[in-house]
Amino acid sequence: MRFLKFTIIFAVLAFGIYYISASYMQDSKTYTYQKEINYPIEKVFPQYNNLQNFKNWNSFFKDQKNLKYSFFTPYEGLNSTLSWANENGKNEGDLSIKFSEPNKAIRYFWFRPNENFPTVIEVKFKKISTDKTSISYLVKTPKVPVLYRPFHVVSEKFFTENISSSLANLSNLLSNKVDKEKRLARLKFDSVMVENQSNAILLGINVSTSNKKDALIKNIVLNYNKVKNYLQTDLQKESDEFGFPIIITDPNNLKSKDISYFIGFPLSKKVNISDNNFIYRYLSTQKQLVIYYKGDYFGRLRAIQKLNTEAKKQELRTGQLHETFLENPSETGEETLKLALEIL
Known part of the structure; x- marks a missing residue:
């Protein structure tokens, strides 16, 4: 009985000391x-x-x-x-x-x-x-609360x-x-030139969307963030482990009501992926007709027309259009783009 009383008194004193100490925190x-x-x-x-x-x-x-x-x-x-x-x-x-x-x-x-x-x-x-x-x-x-402050x-x-x-x-x-x-x-804008495309592995997604002026760039920004988020969160890739985002599309559909495109980021090597929404796309070495463009996204059509005009002038057969964003795509600001037509 005496031990029990001692234990209770000790517990009360200990709690009192703890409470007083915690209350001063x-x-x-x-x-x-x-x-x-x-x-x-x-x-x-x-x-x-x-x-x-x-x-x-x-x-x-x-x-x-x-x-x-x-x-x-x-x-x-x-x-x-x-x-x-x-x-x-x-x-x-x-x-x-x-x-x-x-x-x-x-x-x-x-x-x-x-x-x-x-x-x-x-x-x-x-x-x-x-x-x-x-x-x-x-x-x-x-x-x-007082009792939780020490923790x-x-x-x-x-x-x-x-x-x-x-x-x-x-x-x-x-x-x-x-x-x-x-x-x-140091880039030379609005001048058409020929460049070499190296082998590349792109990880991205296929998209179909409205080709209206504002709707398209909003959709691009959304899917840019979607792919980038997957790279950085699910695949744990640092920003220096992937390249500039690239859109690949059919240049003949640029004035259609709807448009389909692939958007992806270059990787140094293929890694296993578990999400079926994302796919790999492989680029082979080839020559491209290139122009660098800076301005609003819709205005890029004038630069692409320059590529088409030069291709016809040189009697070149061309393939798909590659749009590389050298700055993050923006819904409201200027875009800095490398526009390239595949030379077949």
Whole structure:
């Protein structure tokens, strides 16, 4: 009986000490971090606003190779969502964009398993100069009841180290993009030339859709994201493991009411795929009649007409049309395209 009383008293005292200690712990925490990055705000912001881009350089995701990702439309901006699971399919978290003001600010909600309220991550962007951007983070953890506070400690070090290494990754990624842009700047647009097409393996999908001006480019953007998402989430491919997206279509159907096309990304080698929606397409070595084009997507028809005119002039037999997007396809912006007719 005395032992039982002692046990009860000890348990009450232990609980009291635990409760008092926990009550002195903050119910939530706020962390801040600020750094300047030597790239223009117009290049930096899209890497945060598109969660497919965000996953590729953020260290939290980049350092965990066994995670499986799911992206939900819209793929960028307000209400876009990224979900990830472990190799057994158990959900490990969700990240959503709940506020997005272009080149100004983004607010993310990060939900962790068994938490009803999110960690809120606010990122603000400030243009310092034409080639420098200030990035400021404000991280707010959710409020935690007294008894659970000792088990929900996320250290400031966790966030600051992750942000610091992530920004280093982002700098490397943007450096490669700048090099690419310099190469694009050297392209000679609107001039017809002959180039050699090397052997290539493309992974993509076949599509049939309306050929109306706005409907077509929207459909292309949708399927571009679909294939890219499959490469990066299901096949775990990094962005440097596949090439520029290519559309292959019959040039005789460009003015038809409906159009069919294949859209795919070049891979260095074939890998096993389990989703029957995706197929491989093989390109053999051949000569192509090529023109580089920059402008809205519908305007590419004028450039293609130049190819057809040159082919007739040289009495060439031509095959299918290849449209290579040298920049990500956009519903509203300019497209940078390599347009090529197969020479048979």
